Amino acid sequence: MDLSIFTEYGPRLLAGFRLTIICWLLGTVFGAALGLLIAVAQRYGGRSVRWALQTYIELIRGTPFLVQLFLLYYGGPMIGLRLDPLPAGLLGLTIYGSPYFAEIFRSAFRAVPPGLIEAGRAIGMTELAIVRRILLPVGLVSALPALINFSIILTKETVILSIITVPEIMYQTQYMATMTFTFLEGYFTLALFFWAFVEVISRLGRRLERRITRHLIERT
């Protein structure tokens, strides 16, 4: 293989990688925010709210991300939702991730000791204050490992955005491969690159996890 293709297509690949990271971060942040909203609504909503949200969770978790993207990007315009590839991709990632994040938050909230919440009520905190000062800080810390884990899974989902022509790293690799007939080399390099990337972020994730939960580790 001629390595000069990487210098020629380097800037494109780099731009693609940057977009991959942006999609991943925004997808994680928006997805987690929506998931948090769903988890809180499920906790405090009435029976019908809980039922509607549970149906939403099952619908999204039961269908492939690719089909959801096609529905959004190609089906959306038929009901007046016309989006460019990137916004469609980001919205897709947000929707796709939200039920998984919601389940993570829900189980984290369940793990908050009821005594803490009762204590909050006993000293006269409002429900909002209990959510803000007890449920979220305690719950988020215990949700952290699962959150990091799922956000790493999301990095791998971002390559699917290339299919609806979002110019992220996979799309750019495909472009390079098609222009230079280096399909195997291109995709294999991308595979190695992704492997390294996922390894790095999971290490960083573990470090972050240790740092944030260090108050929970008993000193010896």
Added chain:
Amino acid sequence: MFSLSSFLDAFWPLTMAARYTLLVSGLGIALGLVIGAFVCVLALSKSRVWRTVAAVWVSYLRGVPMLVQLLVVFFLLPVIGIDVPAIVGAVVTTAIVASAYISEIWRGAIMALPKGQTEAAIAIGMRPRDSWTRIILPQAVALSIPQLINELILLVKASSLVSVVGVMEITRASQAQAGVTFRPLEAYLAAACLYLAINLCLAALGRWLEHRMAV
């Protein structure tokens, strides 16, 4: 506007295509169970070399997006002189990717068994092989059933990606349907319904198995 008749019309071709979705994910998990068992044996081996091989295998397959792996296999096979239909490459990729997750599921299940089980088997004079086949494995398999069903559901969803290499499964068929009728909303909605139906059935099967295997 949404057209109910073209939504309903999409179901017949998509149901036909669902055979390939089931074939890819079903064969994928079956072969994945076999390869996964080997990887699991390596991961639990006493030799450091084998453990490293297993760790690299699992880490690579879990670190690289399935779509990228699919294209690597798809373009690799002709280069090494294997000329097979796209569906074979799709099944192979699915099985290899699944093997990484399955080996971890089994390793977890085996490690989760209390040490006392092996000790008791040795104490009553079982040979190591018998303690594995009669004590450890039956329990580990029962323990891992819910996670294996979960893995199968993930594979059904992941099989939508093999549409990219041209396998006529549900997603590819829905693209074709959308192209013919110019009604993407209905076609993809029908595809989503089919996936949902398959996965709900699998989830129900999982609950039933879990209930049956419960000790």
